[in-house]
Each structure stands twice: as structure tokens, then as C-alpha cells.
Amino acid sequence: xxxxxxxxxxxxxxxxxxxxxxxxxxxxxxxxxxxxxxxxxxxxxxxxxxxxxxxxxxxxxxxxxxxxxxxxxxxxxxxxxxxx
Amino acid sequence: xxxxxxxxxxxxxxxxxxxxxxxxxxxxxxxxxxxxxxxxxxxxxxxxxxxxxxxxxxxxxxxxxxxxxxxxxxxxxxxxxxxx
Numbered sequence: 001x002x003x004x005x006x007x008x009x010x011x012x013x014x015x016x017x018x019x020x021x022x023x024x025x026x027x028x029x030x031x032x033x034x035x036x037x038x039x040x041x042x043x044x045x046x047x048x049x050x051x052x053x054x055x056x057x058x059x060x061x062x063x064x065x066x067x068x069x070x071x072x073x074x075x076x077x078x079x080x081x082x083x084x
Numbered sequence: 085x086x087x088x089x090x091x092x093x094x095x096x097x098x099x100x101x102x103x104x105x106x107x108x109x110x111x112x113x114x115x116x117x118x119x120x121x122x123x124x125x126x127x128x129x130x131x132x133x134x135x136x137x138x139x140x141x142x143x144x145x146x147x148x149x150x151x152x153x154x155x156x157x158x159x160x161x162x163x164x165x166x167x168x
Contacts, residue, residue, distance in 0.1 A: 003120070009127060021128075024128070024151070024152070027151055028147055028151055031150055031151060033132075033143065033146075033147055034132065034133070035130050035131060035132045035147075036087070036131040036132060036133065037130070037131040038128060038129070038130050038131075039128070039129045040126065040127065040128055040129075041126075041127040041128075041129065042124065042125075042126065042127070043093060043124065043125040043126070043127045044105075044108070044122060044123070044124055044125075045122070045123040045124075045125065046119050046121070046122050047119060047120040047121040047122070048117075048118065048119045048120060049118070049120065059117065062117075063112055063117055063119075066115055067108070067111055067112055067115060068108070
């Protein structure tokens with residue numbers, strides 16, 4: 001078994017309203033920053049042991065499907081690195 | 085001016101308690117997943133125009149300092165890509 005870190009990024013699907021991101025964007029504009037758009041996402045960094053990077057990615061995808069993401073409103077992606 | 089996307093990742097500093105991440109980890113374990121640790125972070129994807137990637141990164145860092153991160157409890161990092 002090898003130690004891996006899987007990073008799961010969970011984003012709202014395009015078209016789903018994100019009032020928190022809109023508020024953050026407006027606050028930045030009020031502070032004088034110019035920006036075209038701001039999107040927010042949740043990021044989970046998960047340390048786990050697996051036989052291979054593929055095995056770790058598969059397990060992290062299953063975690064996303066079962067708990068971390070809501071498939072109705074979220075997209076997610078998974079990246080895996082060997083822990084250093 | 086060129087269009088860039090700056091990604092700002094805001095994490096709790098080591099040692100700062102993260103009850104939400106602990107709850108998520110426990111829920112995953114209750115679902116039968118084995119994991120060593122889970123950390124959560126906020127990710128902001130900001131579309132902005134700048135003269136250069138360095139200029140975009142500098143602006144995103146200023147946004148992190150002024151609004152997105154709380155220096156007492158957060159670390160952050162910034163990555164910039166040219167928008168596709």
C-alpha cells in the first residue's frame with residue numbers, strides 16, 4: 001500500500017446560482033478590484049492508502065459520488081498525487 | 085490586456101480546528117471508507133484582465149490579503165493560467 005493524497009474539487013454546475021460567489025465578487029469590486037467573474041468551489045484533500053494511484057482516484061470518486069458532491073447541482077474532479 | 089483565470093486556494097493554517105472537515109471525515113468512515121486525514125479548503129476562480137500573468141497573480145494575491153483569506157487563521161496560494 002502506498003500513501004496518496006486525492007484532491008476532490010466540487011463546483012456548482014453551470015447555471016446554478018451561487019449567491020455567495022456573487023457577494024464576494026461585489027465586495028471585491030467595492031474594494032476597487034476589476035474582475036470579470038468569480039466562481040467558488042469546495043476542495044477536499046484526502047490522505048489515503050491504496051495499491052495504486054488509479055485505485056486511490058477510484059476511491060476518491062466514490063467518496064464524491066456518495067457524500068462530497070450532490071450530482072443534481074455539482075460537478076467534481078479528482079486529482080491524485082503520491083504523498084511526499 | 086489578456087484574459088487570465090487566477091485560482092486562489094484558501095486553507096486553514098495547520099493547528100486551526102476544522103470541525104466541518106472532521107465531520108466529513110467521520111461521515112465517510114461511517115460509509116465504510118478508510119482514510120487517514122481529510123482537509124477542506126475554499127477555492128476561488130477569478131477571471132480578470134491583466135498585462136501579464138505576474139500582474140494577474142499580484143492582483144489575485146491582493147484580493148486574498150484584503151478579502152478572501154483571514155491571515156490569522158488562513159494560508160493561501162495563487163495559480164494563474166491564461167484563459168482559453
